[in-house]
Amino acid sequence: MAAEVKPGGEVAYTLRAGDHRLPLNERVGTPLSLEWSGAIACTNCGRATRKSFGQGHCYPCFKRLAQCDTCIVKPETCHYHQGTCREPQWGERFCFQPHVVYLANSSGLKVGITRKTQMPTRWLDQGAIQALPILEVDTRLQSGLVEMLFKEQVADRTNWRAMLKGAVAEIDLEAERRHLLALLAPGLAQLRERFGSEAVKEIVNPVLRFHYPVQTFPTKVVSHNFDKQPKVSGTLMGIKGQYLMLDSGVINLRKFTGYEVRVR
Numbered sequence: 001m002a003a004e005v006k007p008g009g010e011v012a013y014t015l016r017a018g019d020h021r022l023p024l025n026e027r028v029g030t031p032l033s034l035e036w037s038g039a040i041a042c043t044n045c046g047r048a049t050r051k052s053f054g055q056g057h058c059y060p061c062f063k064r065l066a067q068c069d070t071c072i073v074k075p076e077t078c079h080y081h082q083g084t085c086r087e088p089q090w091g092e093r094f095c096f097q098p099h100v101v102y103l104a105n106s107s108g109l110k111v112g113i114t115r116k117t118q119m120p121t122r123w124l125d126q127g128a129i130q131a132l133p134i135l136e137v138d139t140r141l142q143s144g145l146v147e148m149l150f151k152e153q154v155a156d157r158t159n160w161r162a163m164l165k166g167a168v169a170e171i172d173l174e175a176e177r178r179h180l181l182a183l184l185a186p187g188l189a190q191l192r193e194r195f196g197s198e199a200v201k202e203i204v205n206p207v208l209r210f211h212y213p214v215q216t217f218p219t220k221v222v223s224h225n226f227d228k229q230p231k232v233s234g235t236l237m238g239i240k241g242q243y244l245m246l247d248s249g250v251i252n253l254r255k256f257t258g259y260e261v262r263v264r
């Protein structure tokens with residue numbers, strides 16, 4: 001499921017399969033059924049796999065690809081400099097490029113990192129209603145080290161149930177930015193000493209706001225799981241983050257990447 005931001009911050013969702021495109025916003029308020037055929041194709045090599053590893057990979061790809069390594073989730077553990085990167089060329093392309101440290105509000109204040117080219121996708125994936133990029137760094141490793149500093153003060157995870165219930169209050173991200181940058185100045189200065197004065201740059205951006213196509217938020221969040229129940233249907237009440245919210249329960253489509261699903 002792809003998400004893009006329209007002018008004004010409206011988020012538009014499209015379901016993609018091969019060359020097919022199904023715009024989803026217009027389906028909100030109408031019945032929707034998803035049926036998994038039982039097949040899973042690895043998103044990297046296309047091979048059939050009985051189980052999905054690391055959101056849509058076969059086991060060999062999951063063990064071999066750098067993008068499935070634990071250092072992607074914990075960038076501060078980047079081991080490229082030890083000569084052990086699973087795919088050094090991939091690492092050079094994706095990890096040794098500008099990354100952004102941001103504050104966002106998905107279920108409350110959180111800190112996160114993303115490749116500069118992945119904005120705003122990352123925020124939409126998390127169902128953030130506000131986001132503010134605050135620092136730019138040269139590499140993924142540096143972004144992980146900066147995030148470590150922030151994690152002492154701020155959450156780095158989204159409470160997805162709270163995010164889906166919708167009652168998320170706005171936060172003054174500008175004020176949080178000022179407060180955190182002042183509080184963490186000594187730690188940031190240390191990182192600049194280590195990587196060079198230009199390595200960790202403060203950036204000034206307006207706060208971004210996102211509006212999701214939701215008619216009714218669920219009061220109780222029940223999740224569907226294709227592995228347990230291959231047919232999911234109901235009235236589509238809304239879409240937020242990577243979740244379809246049906247009146248029968250929610251489903252995280254990201255979790256089922258690579259699953260062959262018939263949509264009606």
Ligand SMILES: [Zn+2]
Pocket residue numbers: 042043044045046047057058059060061062
């Ligand atoms: Zn594969």
